[in-house]
Amino acid sequence: MSEPTPAGVQAxxxxxxxxxxxxxxxxxxxxxxxxxxxxxxxxxxxxRVLVCVHGLTRSGRDFDRVAAALSDVYRVVCPDVVGRGRSDWLPDPNRYAVPQYVADMVTLIARLNVETVDWFGTSMGGLIGMTLAGLPNSPVRKLLMNDIGPHIEPEALRRIGGYVGERVQFATLEEGIAHAASLAATFGPLTADEWREINTPLFAQRDDGAWAFRYDPAIAVPFGTTTPEAAAAGEAALWHWFAAIDGPVLVVRGETSDLLSRETVARMIECGRSVQCVEIPGVGHAPAFLDPQQIALARRFFCDAGHAS
Structure with missing residues (x-):
């Protein structure tokens, strides 16, 4: 019997x-x-709530398969961070930063009316979760950080800065999906159907018929205005919040990631209180968690007493 297609799985x-x-x-x-x-x-x-938060230019729909797989145990909530997906754009682009995102997530958790949540954060979503988890009286119980840490390799920042905020348009949705797939090629060896599944929510059709990314191009503004001094202070703060996290942390690294180095992971294990690490072979930044084995990894961490191996 042949394997079901992603569309068949979703149906x-x-x-x-x-x-x-x-x-x-x-x-x-x-x-x-x-x-x-x-x-x-x-x-x-x-x-029992699991909050899943996406990367810089992505959307909450990246987690559809994870959410469906874990929804027998959790109420799974996948926000579109402000400026992305179906969410509003901010009037001041300088507010596209972790403090605003953390404040928004605190509001979301209050809306959900729960005392604690578990957190699955990919890239930017992991930074948000790490900061929230390190605050006093944090509601975050368990934290999965997908290919992200307090230190981001400069080469990865230059790569991301080279495309984020680019004002591009496409004659067809398929062209947009293919372009987004080229930007995220290091997610893993995904099929055309899988790229269509996670990239379609990233686009909207304009009045003139062209297709464009839903995210606000102004999310790129902080990349161009951050000074080296501010970046260093921000990293120091992230290490502080990370070291303060009480609950279990699982750091997932793509084997060929240019953003999260093995040296950074080693330091995270050393300075954290309860940190595990798993490396996904053949993947860069960041594992897509569409593969059943990757989803099973998350399920073991969140559902089986925190054991990811």
Whole structure:
């Protein structure tokens, strides 16, 4: 018997679990209010919540397979970080930074009406989770950091800075999906259907018929305005928050990642309180967690007393 296609898998999950629920929550910024959209899976009354937060230019729909797979245990909530996906854009692009994102997530958790959450963060989503988890009285119980740490390799920052905020448009959705796949080629050897699955939510069709990324190009502004001194201070703060995390942490690294080095992972294990690490072979930044083995890794960490191996 042949393996089901990603579309077939998604159709089967929807038939069994029902479609994910699209929600939104109102958050505050210094200039006013903005909406943060999120997708919710599983029992809406389940007090056991897993928050899944995406990378810099991605969307919460990156986690559809993870959410569906873990929704028997969790109420899984996948936000579109402000400026991305279905969420509003901020009036001040300088607010596209971790402090604003953390504040938004605190508002989201209050909306969910739970005392604690577990956290799955890919890249930027891991930075947000790490900062929140390190705060006093944090609601974060367990933290999975997908290919991210307090130190980001400068070459990776230059690579990301070379494309983020680029104002590109495409004649067809398929062209956009292919372009996004080229930018994220290090996610792993994904099939055309898998790229279509995770990249389609990244695009919207404009009034003139062209397709463009949903994210606000102004998220690139902080890349161009951060001084070396500010970057160094920011990294020092991240190491401080990381060292303060009480709960179990699983650091997942892509074997060929240019963003998270093995040296950084070793330092995380040394300075953290309860840190495990798993390396995914044949993958760079960042493992896509579409593969059943990768999803099983997350399930073991979150559902089996924190054991990821």
């Amino acid at each position: 089967g999950l929807t038939a069994r679990l029902g479609p994910p629920r699209e929600r939104e929550v109102q958050c505050a910024n210094p200039a006013g209010l903005h909406r943060m959209a999120y997708t919710e899976w599983g029992d809406p009354d389940n007090p």
